[in-house]
Amino acid sequence: MDDPVASHFFRAAARGSLEFQLCSKCGYLRWPPALQCPQCLTFGGDWTPVPHDGAVWSFAVYDRAFNEAFQQDVPYVVALVELSAGPRLISNVVEIPPEDVSIGMRVTAVFVPFAADGALVKFKPAT
Amino acid sequence: LSASPLGRGVAIVAVGTTHQGRILDRGSNEIAVDALSLALSEAGIAKGQIDGLITCKPFDSNAGVDTQIGRLAGINPKYSATLDYGTCNFSLHLAAMVIDAGLATTVACLYGTNQKTSGNRFLAGPGVTDLSAPYGFQHVAGSAAMAFRRHQYLYGTTEAQLGEIAVSSRQWARNNPLAIFHDELTIQDYLASPYIVRPLRRPDLCMISDGGAALIVTSAERSRDFPKRPVYLIGYAQRSSLRQYENPDYFDRPWLRDVARDVYAMAELTPGDIDIAYIQDPTSVWVLQMLEAYGFCGQGEAGPFLQSGAIRPGGSLPVNTNGGQLSEAYMWGWLHLCEAVRQLRGECEARQVEGAKVALYCSTKGFEKGAASILSNLPPAP
Numbered sequence: 211m212d213d214p215v216a217s218h219f220f221r222a223a224a225r226g227s228l229e230f231q232l233c234s235k236c237g238y239l240r241w242p243p244a245l246q247c248p249q250c251l252t253f254g255g256d257w258t259p260v261p262h263d264g265a266v267w268s269f270a271v272y273d274r275a276f277n278e279a280f281q282q283d284v285p286y287v288v289a290l291v292e293l294s295a296g297p298r299l300i301s302n303v304v305e306i307p308p309e310d311v312s313i314g315m316r317v318t319a320v321f322v323p324f325a326a327d328g329a330l331v332k333f334k335p336a337t
Numbered sequence: 338l339s340a341s342p343l344g345r346g347v348a349i350v351a352v353g354t355t356h357q358g359r360i361l362d363r364g365s366n367e368i369a370v371d372a373l374s375l376a377l378s379e380a381g382i383a384k385g386q387i388d389g390l391i392t393c394k395p396f397d398s399n400a401g402v403d404t405q406i407g408r409l410a411g412i413n414p415k416y417s418a419t420l421d422y423g424t425c426n427f428s429l430h431l432a433a434m435v436i437d438a439g440l441a442t443t444v445a446c447l448y449g450t451n452q453k454t455s456g457n458r459f460l461a462g463p464g465v466t467d468l469s470a471p472y473g474f475q476h477v478a479g480s481a482a483m484a485f486r487r488h489q490y491l492y493g494t495t496e497a498q499l500g501e502i503a504v505s506s507r508q509w510a511r512n513n514p515l516a517i518f519h520d521e522l523t524i525q526d527y528l529a530s531p532y533i534v535r536p537l538r539r540p541d542l543c544m545i546s547d548g549g550a551a552l553i554v555t556s557a558e559r560s561r562d563f564p565k566r567p568v569y570l571i572g573y574a575q576r577s578s579l580r581q582y583e584n585p586d587y588f589d590r591p592w593l594r595d596v597a598r599d600v601y602a603m604a605e606l607t608p609g610d611i612d613i614a615y616i617q618d619p620t621s622v623w624v625l626q627m628l629e630a631y632g633f634c635g636q637g638e639a640g641p642f643l644q645s646g647a648i649r650p651g652g653s654l655p656v657n658t659n660g661g662q663l664s665e666a667y668m669w670g671w672l673h674l675c676e677a678v679r680q681l682r683g684e685c686e687a688r689q690v691e692g693a694k695v696a697l698y699c700s701t702k703g704f705e706k707g708a709a710s711i712l713s714n715l716p717p718a719p
Contacts, residue, residue: 270482271535300469
């Protein structure tokens with residue numbers, strides 16, 4: 211959140227928008243945020259809204275909190291979500307019991323307030 | 338067996354291993370110097386004969402820098418360097434290149450850590466962690482759990498099959514005096530232990546410990562002048578996956594198969610020629626993945642392979658005969674290599690694999706780099 215580039219992602223999420231940097235030269239949609247396109251090395255790239263849907267590539271169920279900030283959340287699900295737009299994100303799958311999460315499950319973004327003016331992008335089962 | 342294509346090849350002529358577990362009275366650098374001292378005495382040389390020094394920084398630490406350790410050890414080597422992350426393979430490979438390039442003749446590779454006593458909890462996950470930390474994605478257990486669940490999804494691998502890794506490691510460790518964990522661990526014990534990050538349990542994850550290890554590497558030619566039987570590096574290879582999540586199948590690490598292809602090609606060997614295998618194991622899942630990547634079983638077949646008891650003492654492929662990180666100590670794979678050397682010299686007593694001539698040692702730095710070495714107690718062809 212302190213990173214001036216990455217913070218845009220979390221501020222966009224607070225407005226309910228899932229945004230990534232789109233390279234103006236080669237059209238590559240990148241994650242994580244960076245000042246340059248890792249594909250064609252062009253500097254810059256505009257934050258661009260993308261569809262909210264994706265699929266669970268795999269997931270882990272934390273029965274133990276390694277940081278006490280998550281003590282209230284166990285068991286919680288961390289997943290690698292492949293968005294239909296391309297980027298792969300580490301996030302949480304929420305609004306479903308951990309036992310019911312599965313690989314390949316279609317999910318859609320939910321925006322959960324985080325810090326002063328941001329939101330985290332989590333995922334719930336697509337309806 | 339052929340020599341390194343770069344030059345005439347190198348050999349490990351001494352190893353040094355300190356006490357493993359808790360070391361209360363010294364820091365990471367002093368532990369590294371202790372390991373150097375042990376290796377020098379095994380090599381039968383004075384410290385001034387070391388003309389190359391390769392040190393390794395412990396995780397999330399400012400220690401382990403060559404300029405600090407050279408001063409503490411009182412040496413002025415011709416060549417010195419620091420690696421951010423050794424896993425021993427990376428240090429050994431750099432030593433081989435330095436020797437083959439003629440920059441130094443006798444290189445010490447060192448690693449020391451007091452990570453247990455200093456309270457390092459290894460919370461960072463792999464890759465870009467600052468953006469995943471708010472989701473509670475911490476500790477290598479998280480990514481290992483994802484990798485194993487994916488393996489289960491693709492191939493039907495069971496938790497009991499994975500459990501064979503921790504159980505086998507413990508069986509080996511019970512005959513290793515250096516190992517921290519000696520208590521019996523059965524598959525029933527494994528299945529009864531609590532999940533930490535589902536589907537992984539406590540025995541799937543290595544415990545943090547303090548310790549040090551050192552190697553002394555020299556040219557194959559010079560290696561004959563040392564008291565111990567030389568152990569030759571007959572193949573080595575590396576590959577990275579630095580684009581991290583931009584790569585598909587990030588946690589599956591399919592590119593490890595390229596490291597395997599290259600290391601076997603350089604040694605002119607195949608998986609069937611490997612007598613003993615060492616797989617760096619911060620979690621059991623690394624062993625599962627690398628058994629397949631290095632061709633000891635087919636892709637997706639590690640579950641049944643493990644279930645057959647193949648990697649246990651007496652099995653067809655002894656793996657991590659030191660007990661690995663899961664049962665010996667958390668030394669980033671350095672002790673795996675020290676064990677391989679001792680096995681190839683025939684020094685391992687109750688756990689000695691009779692007639693072992695060729696060892697494979699494979700390791701990774703997180704999900705971002707992989708490396709492998711093939712070692713033999715037979716000299717390279719002239």
